[in-house]
Amino acid sequence: MPFQVGTRILIEPGCREQLTGILAESGWKRPMLVTDAGLMQQAMVQELWDGLGIAGVDGVCFDEVECNPRTTTAERIAAIAVESQRDVILGLGGGSSIDAAKAAAMLATNGGLASDYVGRQVFPEDPLPLVAIPTTCGTGSEVTWVAVLTDFERKTKISLKGSAMFPDLALVDSGFLQSLPPSLLATTAIDALTHALEATTGSRRNPVSDALAEKAIVLLLDHLRLAFEPARDGAALEAVMQASTLAGLAFGNADVAAVHCLSESIGGIHDLPHGLCNAILLVPVLRAHGGTIAGRLSELDAMACGKPVGSAEHLLDRIESLIADLEIPGFTSLGIAPEDDPRLAEAAVQNGSNDSNPRPMREADYFSILQGLR
Numbered sequence: 001m002p003f004q005v006g007t008r009i010l011i012e013p014g015c016r017e018q019l020t021g022i023l024a025e026s027g028w029k030r031p032m033l034v035t036d037a038g039l040m041q042q043a044m045v046q047e048l049w050d051g052l053g054i055a056g057v058d059g060v061c062f063d064e065v066e067c068n069p070r071t072t073t074a075e076r077i078a079a080i081a082v083e084s085q086r087d088v089i090l091g092l093g094g095g096s097s098i099d100a101a102k103a104a105a106m107l108a109t110n111g112g113l114a115s116d117y118v119g120r121q122v123f124p125e126d127p128l129p130l131v132a133i134p135t136t137c138g139t140g141s142e143v144t145w146v147a148v149l150t151d152f153e154r155k156t157k158i159s160l161k162g163s164a165m166f167p168d169l170a171l172v173d174s175g176f177l178q179s180l181p182p183s184l185l186a187t188t189a190i191d192a193l194t195h196a197l198e199a200t201t202g203s204r205r206n207p208v209s210d211a212l213a214e215k216a217i218v219l220l221l222d223h224l225r226l227a228f229e230p231a232r233d234g235a236a237l238e239a240v241m242q243a244s245t246l247a248g249l250a251f252g253n254a255d256v257a258a259v260h261c262l263s264e265s266i267g268g269i270h271d272l273p274h275g276l277c278n279a280i281l282l283v284p285v286l287r288a289h290g291g292t293i294a295g296r297l298s299e300l301d302a303m304a305c306g307k308p309v310g311s312a313e314h315l316l317d318r319i320e321s322l323i324a325d326l327e328i329p330g331f332t333s334l335g336i337a338p339e340d341d342p343r344l345a346e347a348a349v350q351n352g353s354n355d356s357n358p359r360p361m362r363e364a365d366y367f368s369i370l371q372g373l374r
């Protein structure tokens, strides 16, 4: 099975400071920064943006990306990029900003609507160059070829994929995690753990993605609790940030599975945060897979504990207690009415990643997971 990455990756604290130099050496003179309003207020982001201005870079900024970015947002960004003749897009933020930037970079050169390009390799023209700068520790979008957008009118999520959609450069700087609110640090890091676990238990797993997922899982189990502490231990944050990118590389090739199928159907219909939905669904979905993945989970548990033999139940208990310690609320906090369950289950089956599950997942399987959460 092929393993593909098209992104130059810099991972080290402070690497954001290399942005101006990299733009200059790449010949990119007219960047468009794509982010959200909250991040634009942050000192670290403002400093980065001011640094570009001081260096004489002619930049424009779009800071209106929402949680669960809409197709219309990506289309607006693309229109501004074309109109103002941008030569590179900088996606800075969580998965929402990076995905919106990624889709906009493609739309800027191909025209039309996001809905014209659902699926793999649908667009003919190479996108604008893209630099991805994650400020959370979950998305992995900085190293994947996919952008997930919400079609707000149809209340569904769509995926645009293509080998030319890999960001050209990822600047993975754990310094951004110092100011990330604790709840976001927790939910995005569990999103990363979900990426790794789904990649390495699903039907598309391969030796390269397994190695990346294993490392990500061990880093998160060993360091996430300390990273979550108010002191924000720099080494722990760096470990969690690395894990997020490693998990992104893993699922970018081996795909995600049922946790994401269900969380994306919830996110599409109810506009709830992706990381939070995954954190709530992760253990219940893995438990529902039962014996299908027990062997693999036992191997991972042995690896994480440094013992010759592990147990699936021990690993799941450990993850469950980690999620509880990170103060992630329960399923009822999402406020989803029981009468929504059938359409959530139906949307989960239609998700493009449903075929990547370790066992066939039908509507009844998703429905019974949702019932078990009530």
Ligand SMILES: [Fe+2]
Pocket: 139, 191, 194, 195, 260, 274, 278
């Ligand atoms: Fe995710």
